[in-house]
Amino acid sequence: MKTGQSPQAESRPEVRFLLSAVQASLGSQRPYRIRTQVHEELDWDFLLKSASRHGVMPLLYSSLSAFCPEAVPKAIMAKLKEQWRNNIAWNLLQTSELLTILSLFEAQGIVAVPFKGPALAALVYGDISMRQFVDIDILVDRKHLPPAKELLHSLGYRLYPPMSPARESAFLRSQFHYGFANPANEVLVELHCEITPEYLSFPLNLQKLRPRLERRTLAGKEIFNLPPEELLLIICVHAAKHFWERLGWICDTATMISAHPSMNWRNLTDLAGRLGAKRMLFLGLFLANALLGASIPKDLGQTVESEPGVRSLARQIRQRLFADINHPPSILDNIFFFLKIRERWRDKIRYCLHTAFTPSVEDWTFVALPPVLCFLYYPIRPLRLLSKYRPPLAKNLP
Numbered sequence: 214m215k216t217g218q219s220p221q222a223e224s225r226p227e228v229r230f231l232l233s234a235v236q237a238s239l240g241s242q243r244p245y246r247i248r249t250q251v252h253e254e255l256d257w258d259f260l261l262k263s264a265s266r267h268g269v270m271p272l273l274y275s276s277l278s279a280f281c282p283e284a285v286p287k288a289i290m291a292k293l294k295e296q297w298r299n300n301i302a303w304n305l306l307q308t309s310e311l312l313t314i315l316s317l318f319e320a321q322g323i324v325a326v327p328f329k330g331p332a333l334a335a336l337v338y339g340d341i342s343m344r345q346f347v348d349i350d351i352l353v354d355r356k357h358l359p360p361a362k363e364l365l366h367s368l369g370y371r372l373y374p375p376m377s378p379a380r381e382s383a384f385l386r387s388q389f390h391y392g393f394a395n396p397a398n399e400v401l402v403e404l405h406c407e408i409t410p411e412y413l414s415f416p417l418n419l420q421k422l423r424p425r426l427e428r429r430t431l432a433g434k435e436i437f438n439l440p441p442e443e444l445l446l447i448i449c450v451h452a453a454k455h456f457w458e459r460l461g462w463i464c465d466t467a468t469m470i471s472a473h474p475s476m477n478w479r480n481l482t483d484l485a486g487r488l489g490a491k492r493m494l495f496l497g498l499f500l501a502n503a504l505l506g507a508s509i510p511k512d513l514g515q516t517v518e519s520e521p522g523v524r525s526l527a528r529q530i531r532q533r534l535f536a537d538i539n540h541p542p543s544i545l546d547n548i549f550f551f552l553k554i555r556e557r558w559r560d561k562i563r564y565c566l567h568t569a570f571t572p573s574v575e576d577w578t579f580v581a582l583p584p585v586l587c588f589l590y591y592p593i594r595p596l597r598l599l600s601k602y603r604p605p606l607a608k609n610l611p
Contacts, residue, residue, distance in 0.1 A: 223531065223535060226253045226254065227256055227259050227260040228263070229250060230250045230251065230253070230255060230260065231273065232460075232504060233250055234273050234276035235272045235276070235460065235464060235505065236505055236506060238273070238276040239464065239471070239505065241471070241505055241506040242506060244276070247276060248281050248284070251277075251285065252284060257286060257289045260273075261292065261293060263535070267459045267460035267461050268344070268459050268461025268462075268464075269461050269464055270297065270345060271343045272464065277293065300345055301342045304342060304344075305341070306398060307330060307331055307346070307349055308331040308431065309432075310398070310400045311330065311332070312436075314365070315327065316434075317368070318364060321360060321364060324354065324419065325351050325357075325361070325437065326353075326439065327350065327351050327431075327436060327438075328351075328439055329346065329350045330346045330350055331346070332438060334346065335429075335431050336438060336444065337465055339472070344465075345461065348401035348402065350402075351403070351405065352405045352406075352422075353404060353419060354418075354419045358385065361404055365402060369396070369397050370394065371396070373392045373393055376577060388410070389405060389406060389407035389408075389410050390403050390405040390406065390407070391404060406419075408447055408450075409450055410454075411567055411571065412563065412567035412568055414488075414489055415488055415489075415490055417447070417488070422443060425440050426438070426439065426440075441473040441476055442476060442477055442484065444469065445470070445473075445494075446481060446485055446488075446494055448462065450490055450494075456533065457500060458533065460504075463497075463500050463504055463505060464505065466497045467501040467504075470498075471508070478509075481494070482494070482516075489559075489560045492522060492523065492526075492554055495517040495520045495523050496526050498513070498517050499518075499523050500530065500531075503527060503531075525553075526550070526553055544602045551564055552564065569595050569598070570591055572590040575597070579597055
């Protein structure tokens with residue numbers, strides 16, 4: 214697959230080294246390259262910060278400790294090892310919490326499917342220590358949200374952000390998930406009744422996924438898990454929702470591909486087409502191949518290359534991926550990106566309407582309204598957005 218020229222940001226020695234280290238850790242490149250690059254003049258602080266920001270610190274540590282530990286400054290190696298150990302401790306805590314929650318749900322007859330977090334790390338990498346994650350995502354049926362919430366309360370979790378019952382009821386009518394925080398251990402849990410927000414027009418919920426659920430083992434306990442095809446699609450859609458701003462999501466995509474050689478590509482592309490998510494899937498495959506050398510079937514590679522917009526979107530993502538985080542893209546850039554990743558006009562229109570008028574957490578916390586006036590959050594949202602983005606919009610308009 215032709216990937217085009219690398220953007221200027223990728224020519225920085227630290228970025229080239231990070232990409233080589235990640236590829237060596239994933240097995241998509243032999244380690245000779247990082248053994249050479251490690252002797253270049255590297256800004257190690259920048260490298261470690263970049264690895265952490267992109268969620269690939271464990272992969273960097275794995276490569277350095279395996280292939281060139283003696284060439285890394287001792288202080289840097291010690292710092293990286295400490296970060297790696299802290300990440301393992303955090304991942305083990307979250308995994309333990311996840312299994313406790315799933316056992317409690319199962320005892321009450323609630324079917325729950327963890328995705329992302331520990332479950333994704335175990336399925337994709339075969340090792341929960343090889344991935345960084347910040348919270349636990351669990352998919353349940355919408356009818357089970359109330360009892361699941363009460364069970365989380367019994368474990369010490371509290372709704373985050375806090376809201377009254379009336380506001381919570383109104384909030385759930387427009388949102389696909391809500392979050393809980395445990396003050397005792399700082400673990401965050403997100404209960405989902407849909408995989409993605411409504412504006413993405415990606416209608417995958419437990420009812421539709423249930424016939425294809427699989428049973429897999431996590432830390433010695435059987436749990437429900439998504440099949441590889443659906444999980445790969447969800448990874449690509451989730452990353453697109455966040456502009457593919459983390460190298461870790463591209464690593465997840467590349468590793469999913471290599472870890473499942475029997476992937477049913479026909480079923481996957483058909484599913485993506487039915488959901489209007491084919492361009493998001495193809496964009497993920499293109500990035501995984503271009504940046505990390507992921508191998509996909511030749512005929513599929515040709516289809517990916519010919520998909521309208523994929524090349525320009527990938528170029529835009531690669532320009533942003535390692536750019537200065539102090540100069541984020543404008544609101545217009547983000548809007549145009551979302552419009553370009555959708556292939557169907559009805560999804561583009563739905564995104565615009567939903568973004569403009571559907572209240573979010575920010576709207577609920579922007580002003581506290583009594584229950585009888587909760588309907589006003591719908592007109593409040595466009596006014597708040599206009600107030601927030603008016604200067605940036607004016608600046609970017611011709």
